[in-house]
Amino acid sequence: MKFDWRYNRDFFAGLLYILTGAVAMFIARDYPFGSALRMGPGYFPTVLGGIMVAFGVAVLIMGIRNNEKIKGHLSIRALIVLPIATVVFGILMEHVGFIPALAALVPISAAAGREFKWTEAILLTIGLIILSLAIFIWGLGLPYPLIKGLWDY
C-alpha cells in the first residue's frame, strides 16, 4: 500500500505526540535539570518529553505502514459554536450574572445541532434556567448574582 498522509489517522496522531513532547522538552530547558540524586524541576518533564517524542515516532511509523484513515464526520458547526458558547458563558457569568450567562449559553449551544428550532430552544432555555436556579442557587446556595446590580442574590 502506498503511503498517503492525507486523513492518515496515526500519522497525525504521531505528529501531535512528537509536537507535544518537543514543546515540553523545549520549555523545560529553562528549568534546572539537577541530577538523579537531587532532581531539579526540569528533570521529570524533560524525561517525559523524551518518552513522548519516542512514542510519537512509533505511532507515526505505524501510520505510514497501516494508512488507516480518520473515521466518521466532523460537524464544523458544532466545532465553532460550542467553544464560543462556553466562552460567552464565562464572560457573562463574570460580568453580568447567572441568568444572562445561561440565557446565552443554552440557545447558542442548541444552535450547534442541525435540528435547531427557535421555539424549542427558547422553551429549553427557560426550563434549564429554572432548573439551574433551583439546583445551584436555591438548593446548593452558590453565591452568584442572578443579574448583576438588578437581582443580587
Next chain:
Amino acid sequence: MELFNNLIFGFSVALTLQNLMYCFIGVLLGTLIGVLPGIGPLATIAMLLPITFNVPPVAALIMLAGIYYGAQYGGSTTAILVNLPGETSAVVTCMDGYQMARQGRAGPALAIAAIGSFFAGTVCTLIIALFGPPLAEMALKFGAPEYFSLMLMGLVAAAVLAGDNMTKSLAMVVVGLLLGIVGTDVNSGMARYSFGFPELTDGIGFIVIAVGVFAIGEIISNLGDPEERKVFTNKVTGLMPTKEDLKVSFWPIVRGTSIGAFLGVLPGTGPAIASFSSYMLEKKVAKDPSRFGKGAIEGVAGPESANNADAQCKFIPTLTLGIPASAVMALMLGALTIQGIAPGPQVMTQKPDLFWGLVASMWIGNAMLVILNLPLIGLWVSLLKVPYRLLFPAIMAFSCIGIYSVNNSAFEVYLAAIFGLVGLVWMKLEMPPAPMLLGFVLGPLMEENLRRALLISRGDPTVFVTRPISLGFIIATVLILVIMVLPGIRARRAAITG
C-alpha cells in the same frame, strides 16, 4: 467479628437520612444516564464533581458511586428492551436479552439481570469489606520506591489492557503525566508550564480537563456522527422469571460474579471485558451452545452479574491503594482530593466512616436499584425518546456552571473550551483520552515518589529492583507489556511469512 463490626458501622453511616438521599439521587441519576445513550457515567460524574464541593465527603462519594453502578443497570435495561446498549458494558446483553424480549420474555430477562446484578453487588460488598483492610495495611508499609513501582504498574496495566492500541494508550498516559506537571513545583517553588498565566500556577484543574474532554469534546464529536436510534417499545408483561429460569441462571450468576470480581481488581479492564468473558464462558460450558444468541437466559444472567461485579470491585485498588483502576475511578479520587482528602491507604484508618459508609451504601444502592428499576421500566424506556438536541444543551449548561463554581473563575471555563477542542482532536485521531486522565491524576504523586525514592537511595536507580516488593511490581509491569506485545509480533510474522 471485626468484619461485622465494620459493616455495622458502615451501615450506621450509610443509613443516615442525608446519605440515603444522596445514594438515591446517585442511583436514580445513574439509571437515567445509563438509559440515555450519548452520555455515560464518565461525563456525568465529571459534570457533577464540582457540586460535590458543597456536600460532605461521605455523601459525595456515595452519590458518585451510585451514578457509576446505577449506569450499569440502566444500560442493560435498554439493551434488553430496544437492542440498544446504553453503556458499552451492555453490548453483550443485547445478544440474548433482546432476543428474549422479542420472544415476549422481556420481563424475566430484566428480572434476571437485576437479580444477577444484585447478587454480584452483595458479594462484592463483602469482598471489599474482607480484602480492603489487609490490602490497605500492607500498602501503609510501602515506601517511595514501592509506590512509584506500583503506580507505574497501575498506569501501564490500565493503558495496555483498556485500549485497542497499546502504543497510543501508553502515549496518552504520558500526555496526562505532562499535563499533571503544569503548576508550581513543590520542591523548588518554580512555576512550570504556566505560560505566564497566574491562574496556571496552581495547576490545571482536574475538573477542567475532565469536563472539557469528556463533556464538551464528546458533544462536538457526537454532533458530527449522530447516533441512529430506532425507538420502539414492546409491552413488558409478566416480570417474574419462572422457577426453571432461576435454576438455569444460578450458576451463570455465580460464575459471572467471580469473573467480574477477579477482573475488577485488575486495572484497565472495563466492565465490557468482564461481561464479554462471562458470555464466552457460559457459551463454552453450556450443554447446547447453539441456544446462545437466540434468547438464552444464561447469556443475560452471567454477563450482567459480571459487569456489576467488575464495576464494584474497581473500588478496591482505588480506595485501599489510591491507585485508580479506570478513568471513572480517577474521577472518584479527584472527588476525594477536592474534599481535601489525600487518596491512599491511610484513607481507611483516618476516615473509616468514608470507607465503610461507602461500602455499605453500595449494598443499599443495589437494593434500591432493584426496587427502583423493575416497576419503573416503562418510565425509563419512554426517556429514550428524549432527543439528543434537547439533551446536549443541558449537559453544556451543567458543565459550565460546574466548572465556574470550582474557583469562581471564568478563566477555567475558557480553558475547558480549549480542552473540548483538544479532546475532539484526540477522539478523531483515536488517541484514547481515558488513560490520559489516569496519568494526570497520578502524575504529581509519581514525580514526588520518584524524587523521594532516588533521594533515599542517593541517586541509585537500582533501588526499584533491589527492594523485593518494588521488584515484584516492576516484574509484573514487564510481564504485562511482554504478554501484550507477543501476540502482535506473532501475528505480524504470520502475515509476512504466510
